[in-house]
Amino acid sequence: MQNFTFHNTTKIIFGQDTIGQLGQEAKPYGRKALFIYGQGAIKRNGVYDQAVASLKAAGIEIVEFPGVRANPVLSHTRDGIALAKSQNIDLVVAVGGGSVIDEAKAVCAGACTDTDVWQFYTRESAPAKALPLIAVLTVAATGTEMNGGTVIMNEATKEKYGCGYPLLAPKVSILDPTTTFTVGPEYTAYAAVDAATHLLESYFTSTDPNTLLQDRYVEGIVRTIMDVTETMLKSPDNYAARATFMWAATLAWNSIAPCGVGPWSTPNHLIGHSMSALFDTPHGASLSISLSGWLPWYAEQSEANARKLEQFGKEVIGFTWRDTQRAVEETISSLRAWFRRIKSPTRLAGINVDDAGLVQVAENVEMCNVHWGLPDYTKDRVIRILKKCI
């Protein structure tokens, strides 16, 4: 077990009928809020009305900034920053899924500086201050509601980067599982893949042999996610399943899982982001494709890797095999079968990407790999990985 620092100050308000608390929670942070949301889904499910009413009742003036895309883009982010600056905004209220909250974090940072916000993503610069952010989450998946992480895409250069700064973490996040009842089957499945992948990145890439506690944490949450996803798909308004998944997705990416595991990395997010940058692939879909190729490649790299996959099979899928090789194959095949059952793709063909596209993804990864701290993920390696999922 390795040294670590853990400090996560986000206040989580979780449960039914909690959006009415938004105004009171936002009030200590100022009187004029930039109200960021996406393509209007929140107007159809009533969340917009609840949020606006609560803010107004608390005497908070609202400047609306809608239009965040499912893969949020730099140009729209810059528009938000310009608006926040011109309107002398005190705080930002983000209402939506991970994309809305991620772009809101960029606006919070960009509004307090003359530095171009993209430099925070390329690590050329780091934000020194940021507007306070209050979030209402309506799609459980990315965990952004309880961390300082944010991912946006520079659509001009086809670069999609994530970065994380503690001062960008929401002050308060309100999570009402009923708001996720209207998330359709595709994004429900992608959300499950995303949350599970967050846990699996540190689980599989850490090389510390003493991560018993962290392993149990990850295995327990992944098992839970796999247990409830099909229930959500069959019964979109099953409160227990939606609530369990929503809190699971938060716990998956709020920095607890990797505490003490030492160096770890996010190769599947690197590869997945390149797919999204090139083909606008939904984030979760890109991850189930990447994992389907990356896991067999990973297991080939060392005996320790193979044994870790065997452990995952035993603890999460729930079976044991006498020989590790067989366990690895069955584990990967069970995970792929789960992806297929929930209809998240396991092959590039599933998102209409051919061999030429595969090479483009690999080239994009090679362009982005240094920003991810993964220079070993060369074009050649990524081609080898992705060929395993054709």
Added chain:
Amino acid sequence: MQNFTFHNTTKIIFGQDTIGQLGQEAKPYGRKALFIYGQGAIKRNGVYDQAVASLKAAGIEIVEFPGVRANPVLSHTRDGIALAKSQNIDLVVAVGGGSVIDEAKAVCAGACTDTDVWQFYTRESAPAKALPLIAVLTVAATGTEMNGGTVIMNEATKEKYGCGYPLLAPKVSILDPTTTFTVGPEYTAYAAVDAATHLLESYFTSTDPNTLLQDRYVEGIVRTIMDVTETMLKSPDNYAARATFMWAATLAWNSIAPCGVGPWSTPNHLIGHSMSALFDTPHGASLSISLSGWLPWYAEQSEANARKLEQFGKEVIGFTWRDTQRAVEETISSLRAWFRRIKSPTRLAGINVDDAGLVQVAENVEMCNVHWGLPDYTKDRVIRILKKCI
């Protein structure tokens, strides 16, 4: 799954050679610190020297207040409050185990008011402000390093109460697992029982049927605690085992486990505290005795309770039986066997308490039960429970 609010702002600095960060972490909170510690163990293992050197290097003036007992008492707490007031203390630095940090929290609250501190424990009053607290933990067990909870004993009235206020949570807690190498076998075992019991209280007393995620969280940590305790006993300086246990004990009682489980209670802490108040029983020892009687009593109360014990047996102990009754018996017997292996008592006779003492404990519980929100724990019920562990 039930509504909840989660907000835990304590910064955790975890790992070897981290005590040297104490001064820098304390500095933002003031220039004059009350330095609270226990019976002097920290002078023997070098922690005192490291902590003092770090504080001095940061320019922080120190007023020492040693002498906290293993079950901290009200009279000593009041002395600490008087000293903090007379010396115009800015912040409190607690260096020690759970007892030292718990008493330090009482001093932090008491130093800012003319209200008698005991009223915060009897719930006659609540603290409105408190001095900032920085902790260096040297005995992993109670989880106090990452919550607002504190337990002290009024030795005059034989009442031992816990209470919790978010403003009493440490601003920063430094956890260096090497400081726990010198914790002897008895307290290592009691610590394991304490941390496990923290998780089991909400696990067994919640009646919400949809706690899949919370159950996996608890089961994973309890399994880990059971896995590493015997290693710690055999090899007190096994870093991986000590570190795993230290972080497990923090995660066991930092408010994550009960998030969403709805109403729950701490009957074993209620009963255990009465044993400690009357017979100065170490906290963990009192809990293994209480659980040994409470679990069979609990299983008899409903079919749902019995099935929860069966689930615990399957997920934590790792076995399955065709019939629930048998599973319950084997689970309790396995847990008792674990207590015996690590030498934590399972019977009142193990702490030299006879039948008359049993009745005294039950009477003390009945005196204290309202403060614990457990009025159903009458003298008669507690006698029935404790007779199961004779």
